[in-house]
Amino acid sequence: MSQPSSRDLPLANRRIVLGVTGSISAYKAADLASKLRQAGAEVEVVMTPAATRFIAPLTFKSLTGRDVVVDMFEAAETEAHVEVARRADAMVIAPATADTIASLAHGHAGDMVSLTALATAAPILLAPAMDSQMWEHPATAANIATLRERGVELVGPATGRLASGRVGPGRLAEPAAIVGALRLLLGRRTGDLRDRHIVVSAGGTHEPIDPVRFVGNRSTGRMGFAIAEAARDRGAEVTLVTGPVALETPVGVRRIDVQTVAEMLVALEQVTARSDAIIMAAAPADFRPAAPADHKIKKAPGQERLVIELEQNPDIIATLPGGGVRVGFAAETRDLAAYARQKLPAKRLHFIVANDVTAPGSGFGTETNQVVIFHDDGRVEEFPLLSKYAVAHLILDRVRERFPRSS
CATH class of the missing domain: 3.40.50.10300 (CoaB-like)
Structure with a gap:
């Protein structure tokens, strides 16, 4: 077979901004970034300072071949949040913590992830990750409802074993499911x-x-x-x-x-x-x-x-x-x-x-x-x-x- 063409790559020529926030499941975002690249996407990563406590920006730079932006004032690009936001065909925030979801719902812009989300006109896909008690809290439910009304899409959370050891809803969706949800989102808008x-x-x-x-x-x-x-x-x-x-x-x-x-x-x-x-x-x-x-048909004695x-x-x-x-x-x-x-x-x-x-x-x-x-x-x-x-x-x-x- 010849070299892969764009028809082999479902996200070929798509610019995807991956927002990573401060959750123990941030390590899965590295696999997600890799899968997005394998699907043909150009990936730019923005992180909250808390996310860098769980996984280093260098990991994402190595996977995407692009600089990672954590602090807008230290970015090489002037007004990085606006420029990254304008380039995006879609933004995926995975994991999306309860704090990030609250910031997005109320229009706060205290970090590079929320800044970029506020500045982009591209569709946004959230992959929540938190303890089940936080996910089921009325405040989180209200914030999710607000974001859905604005057209934000969700994938997950999954139900399973959480970092606390409890079992319940709040697990980050698997990277393959997030990529699938992104492909669905883009197809419904531009297919x-x-x-x-x-x-x-x-x-x-x-x-x-x-x-x-x-x-x-x-x-x-x-x-x-x-x-x-x-x-x-x-x-x-x-x-x-x-x-x-x-x-x-x-x-x-x-x-x-x-x-x-x-x-x-x-x-x-x-x-x-x-x-x-x-x-x-x-x-x-x-x-x-x-x-x-x-x-069940049984063998009879002497039956050949x-x-x-x-x-x-x-x-x-x-x-x-x-x-x-x-x-x-x-x-x-x-x-x-x-x-x-x-x-x-x-x-x-x-x-x-x-x-x-x-x-x-x-x-x-x-x-x-x-x-x-x-x-x-x-x-x-x-x-x-x-x-x-x-x-x-x-x-x-x-x-x-x-x-x-x-x-």
């Missing part, structure tokens, strides 16, 4: 799929043989989840209908879990009633046991074979009546073009994304995919091996082209 509802299916299905065995396939759901993430990042409302997979739900995505083809079909019939597009990235089983056993009669499952995308722009997938091992072209009219698709699952880097469970897109007008587009997230954007670009221009 080209705002006001669109995209339905994505993912994963395989488990068709029961008995209570402990099933007929299935090797699908891990990675392609479908990548499409859901990319659509979320572009501002869409996303509904993800997934078979059994071992993947975390992308922040801001509505997830519906199903087991069988019959369950997936029912779920998709409901959610596509108001969708702008259905992207059928799932790999539902073509066949199911005709008569699943009520109890077990015969299970299979019957055909309904074709989900062919059965669905609408859904807007209709996109299918064809995971093949031979005769890729022939099979993909056959499926286009049979499933009433606008286009189909085909891949050879035997090709290196393009099979189930990989982080990459190499696809060919066959359109209903006869066009064929071939692409090199790319990350599944980059492939997801290619698909969404073509979905967007199919939307009515007048809408």
Whole structure:
């Protein structure tokens, strides 16, 4: 695969100001800064003096490659709080202490974090961190309500073990969740799929043989989840209908879990009633046991074979009546073009994304995919091996082209 492009980096060319305040969880902000850089963002860090008691500014300078501002009067840049604030595409304050939240709610500007927050017109995301008693105090609740009314977004706090040893709400959200919430926030404000509802299916299905065995396939759901993430990042409302997979739900995505083809079909019939597009990235089983056993099938003495009669499952995308722009997938091992072209009219698709699952880097469970897109007008587009997230954007670009221009 070639070097990562902007399509591999969900925060490419975004300027993010990271505000760090005085909480024991400030050490997690270092991981957050690193993850923001890995996602392609340019990161500038501002800190309160109290935060420097928990983690050194040098840590953030090493991670971001930029000077960290703690004291406006000692900054190399004149009026640093205003200049940093003007450059920002978004500001993330993590951890956000009760004191910082109170300062923001009442317009105080006693440190570089609150100064920058007051000066910026960019959206602000808060990740609170404090003891549960402080989080649940009426004053904190009132301050949070005030900030929400002004359009400030929150992620967390999580519930778990706190620095005091107690268990309750107040834990800083994990860095991956904060990055996900930031991507959601930016997508909803600037994404080209705002006001669109995209339905994505993912994963395989488990068709029961008995209570402990099933007929299935090797699908891990990675392609479908990548499409859901990319659509979320572009501002869409996303509904993800997934078979059994071992993947975390992308922040801001509505997830519906199903087991069988019959369950997936029912779920998709409901959610596509108001969708702008259905992207059928799932790999539902073509066949199911005709008569699943009520109890675990046991080996009988002398038995060398077990015969299970299979019957055909309904074709989900062919059965669905609408859904807007209709996109299918064809995971093949031979005769890729022939099979993909056959499926286009049979499933009433606008286009189909085909891949050879035997090709290196393009099979189930990989982080990459190499696809060919066959359109209903006869066009064929071939692409090199790319990350599944980059492939997801290619698909969404073509979905967007199919939307009515007048809408």
